[in-house]
Amino acid sequence: MDTVVVVYTSMGGLINTMKKELSAALPDCRIVNIADDSLIREVVEHGRVTDRVRERMMHYFQAAARWDPKVIISACSSVGEVAEAADKILSVPVIRIDRAMIKKALQHGDRIGVVASLATTMEPTASYIRRLAADMGRNVQVIGRVAQGAYEANSQGRPELHDDLIRKEAEVMAGEVDVLILAQGSMAGMEASLKKDTGLPVYASPCLCVKEVQEICEVNR
Structure with a gap:
């Protein structure tokens, strides 16, 4: 069974939206969700992607890669550049949601x-x-x-x-x-x-x- 992993920085309604859309488009695919709402709170608090946020995001992308997915989705545009960096070093494609x-x-x-x-x-x-x-x-x-x-x-x-x-x-x-x-x-x-x-x-x-x-x-x- 193919796997797609989605990494979220919040716990909002986007998770349900993506689960619904992915399940409809890829009914035979396993969808794995990783969510940490402390990430976006820290980005908002500091007005930028901090080193700590960058490190945690990379950790989540690396963890996601262990599922051997077809693709990893980064579901937050604020941390999009971290996803691009992960895409360059991981063997699994990491794409920005946008x-x-x-x-x-x-x-x-x-x-x-x-x-x-x-x-x-x-x-x-x-x-x-x-x-x-x-x-x-x-x-x-x-x-x-x-x-x-x-x-x-x-x-x-x-x-x-x-x-x-x-x-x-x-x-x-x-x-x-x-x-x-x-x-x-x-x-x-x-x-x-x-x-x-x-x-x-x-x-x-x-x-x-x-x-x-x-x-x-x-x-x-």
Whole structure:
């Protein structure tokens, strides 16, 4: 039986979303979840990925590799660069949850809008967009907005406030960009409504990541 391991830095609804999507796409695959919500708390507290977070993430990736999975998913964009580093040293592919989403967004133009609920996600995401664009020989403009208070609202069980804050920022930048991406996987439920509200292509990471994983598993079968 094939195995896919997902490493999370929080205990939010994204875990259930990914389990549902992966199970539907890969019904014969074993899904292993590793979650440590102290990671994102430390990133938020310090405003960056600390050495301790980096070390713990690498430990989890190394532990995940012992399952001999087809692929390891890093489900947090704030620590995406740690996943890229792990991918270079492990024998198992380690992918960022946002990779497929960003590649898809880059098909729609050179003005990429990013809506985030955590400030710590913005720079890693913007940097990754620019690097993937550069790999395609392109120079893109990244316009980002952080929905202040949205992450806290979601953590406190106030999804309506979370969605309202995200929608407000998306609508503000709608006239400035060609496409919108949702930096947190937990925003996936807003993808359809934001497309309608802004008239733009809008992408969230979970479904596109799962499609990428499905392709990796099929190629390596």
